[in-house]
Amino acid sequence: MTTNVDVLVDRYLTDLDAELHDLPAIRRQEILDEVGEHIAAARATLDAETEAAIRTVLERLGDPADIAAEARDRFGVPARPADQATPWLEAVALVALVVPFLSLIGVVLVWLSRRWTARDKLIGTLGGIGWLVAPLGTIGVSAGGGGLGPVEVIVFVLPFVLPIAAAIYLAIRLRARAHAKAAPRTP
Amino acid sequence: MVPAKRESLITQMRRGTLEYCVLALLRDQARYGFDLVRTLGEADGLVTSEGTIYPLLSRLRRDGLVTTAWHESPSGPPRRYYELTPAGQEALELFTAEWDRFTNAVDRVLKQGERP
Numbered sequence: 445m446t447t448n449v450d451v452l453v454d455r456y457l458t459d460l461d462a463e464l465h466d467l468p469a470i471r472r473q474e475i476l477d478e479v480g481e482h483i484a485a486a487r488a489t490l491d492a493e494t495e496a497a498i499r500t501v502l503e504r505l506g507d508p509a510d511i512a513a514e515a516r517d518r519f520g521v522p523a524r525p526a527d528q529a530t531p532w533l534e535a536v537a538l539v540a541l542v543v544p545f546l547s548l549i550g551v552v553l554v555w556l557s558r559r560w561t562a563r564d565k566l567i568g569t570l571g572g573i574g575w576l577v578a579p580l581g582t583i584g585v586s587a588g589g590g591g592l593g594p595v596e597v598i599v600f601v602l603p604f605v606l607p608i609a610a611a612i613y614l615a616i617r618l619r620a621r622a623h624a625k626a627a628p629r630t631p
Numbered sequence: 632m633v634p635a636k637r638e639s640l641i642t643q644m645r646r647g648t649l650e651y652c653v654l655a656l657l658r659d660q661a662r663y664g665f666d667l668v669r670t671l672g673e674a675d676g677l678v679t680s681e682g683t684i685y686p687l688l689s690r691l692r693r694d695g696l697v698t699t700a701w702h703e704s705p706s707g708p709p710r711r712y713y714e715l716t717p718a719g720q721e722a723l724e725l726f727t728a729e730w731d732r733f734t735n736a737v738d739r740v741l742k743q744g745e746r747p
Contacts, residue, residue, distance in 0.1 A: 478664050478688065478711070481710070485663065518687055518690040
């Protein structure tokens with residue numbers, strides 16, 4: 445039960461973090477911390493931490509997009525017009541990520557993007573450096589004297605699978621965010 | 632009045648006054664975010680979603696009207712308390728005086744219109 449509740453809170457804060465991306469870093473962190481503290485204080489007043497009770501707390505806080513809109517307004521950050529535009533940077537980043545010698549460029553581009561959260565970017569980075577394991581895999585296999593055990597196969601296959609898996613994950617996250625923007629969120 | 636129009640009227644009135652309501656709540660005591668937000672929420676129509684107070688608090692802090700300090704809490708981890716600065720005090724006094732003058736003037740005109 446507690447796990448479900450934590451997942452809900454975590455998702456809310458992750459959404460808020462992503463929505464606040466175009467604010468100055470200090471303000472973004474400040475708002476994020478304070479909303480986090482608000483949730484913690486609200487949880488402390490609950491008799492039982494049921495999923496429904498936490499949903500009510502989050503609903504009262506409101507849509508992360510509304511909080512971000514208010515923050516932009518208060519700090520004079522222009523509302524973003526380009527949100528529905530084609531994410532070219534992200535598209536190039538995903539392609540680069542799965543090409544062996546371009547993957548590090550892909551990782552840099554992933555971090556430059558404002559459409560992914562920090563967690564998404566970390567997963568992208570792990571996938572991007574997957575290629576670096578390739579030489580290790582080759583060495584491992586040749587050192588193994590030609591014997592192809594399950595460990596060698598995994599080490600050999602991992603560099604190919606990791607970047608592709610990470611790219612697919614990032615693409616899914618990108619789509620999910622675009623949809624969340626296009627359609628009003630239901631609480 | 633059309634609901635949408637009524638909504639935007641309230642939004643505009645709220646925009647200019649909410650920050651002074653926050654300052655007023657801090658006049659006599661420091662409060663932590665949750666307490667501040669829930670107290671504001673008790674005043675009908677002032678706050679639509681609680682989370683939108685935090686960007687405002689952040690702005691007030693940047694402008695030096697409030698400051699924050701950590702204090703022990705009776706239960707759980709320490710809490711961040713908001714306090715009024717001298718500049719915040721001054722801004723609140725200025726607003727309070729102007730607000731009285733303004734609402735009086737508007738009230739008088741509204742009532743004049745009522746007279747047969």
